[in-house]
Amino acid sequence: DVKVTQSSRYLVKRTGEKVFLECVQDMDHENMFWYRQDPGLGLRLIYFSYDVKMKEKGDIPEGYSVSREKKERFSLILESASTNQTSMYLCASLLAAGYEQYFGPGTRLTVT
Amino acid sequence: AQSVAQPEDQVNVAEGNPLTVKCTYSVSGNPYLFWYVQYPNRGLQFLLKYITGDNLVKGSYGFEAEFNKSQTSFHLKKPSALVSDSALYFCAVRAIYGQNFVFGPGTRLSVLP
Numbered sequence: 103d104v105k106v107t108q109s110s111r112y113l114v115k116r117t118g119e120k121v122f123l124e125c126v127q128d129m130d131h132e133n134m135f136w137y138r139q140d141p142g143l144g145l146r147l148i149y150f151s152y153d154v155k156m157k158e159k160g161d162i163p164e165g166y167s168v169s170r171e172k173k174e175r176f177s178l179i180l181e182s183a184s185t186n187q188t189s190m191y192l193c194a195s196l197l198a199a200g201y202e203q204y205f206g207p208g209t210r211l212t213v214t
Numbered sequence: 215a216q217s218v219a220q221p222e223d224q225v226n227v228a229e230g231n232p233l234t235v236k237c238t239y240s241v242s243g244n245p246y247l248f249w250y251v252q253y254p255n256r257g258l259q260f261l262l263k264y265i266t267g268d269n270l271v272k273g274s275y276g277f278e279a280e281f282n283k284s285q286t287s288f289h290l291k292k293p294s295a296l297v298s299d300s301a302l303y304f305c306a307v308r309a310i311y312g313q314n315f316v317f318g319p320g321t322r323l324s325v326l327p
Contacts, residue, residue: 152313
């Protein structure tokens, strides 16, 4: 079974802090994604990566950056956290020749 | 541009009754379609997908979905609901020649005992 893990389930940070969210997948998938989930809005794509060191902006990249130095790891960075970034963050992976995404358990981030 | 609509925020059904969660989509060309379920404070779990072929697809936990190209719909169904089916359900679409997914806003299913 594919396993996608995220570094924290719950995280509380202060406004202005730099925040790192990490995601690791163990099935050699080429594609990895970061979403944020807010009630009534579904999942919105922040960034995705289709290869090591490659990244593409999604629908809401402002205030975020990403890093993919190794195939199995995809990091989301909040350079200066703000209260409007309080949300559930979900990581997913996808085999290039596959169809469905596999999701991690999510990180619920609260910025105070 | 791709889009997904789930017209009902909430669906309530009695245990043992059939359930339907609705989804309509818009995409250029032929779609790949998916249903995911999310239990509280968890990530999304894959339920089923339509890729090609038979319009009725069967998935995990007794769920099935019917692809209707003319109505651009992909409704999720189950013949007999369980209380444990209570969760948040997401429909998603992906264009055949792309890696990006678009998700609907989600429908909360409550199965009442």
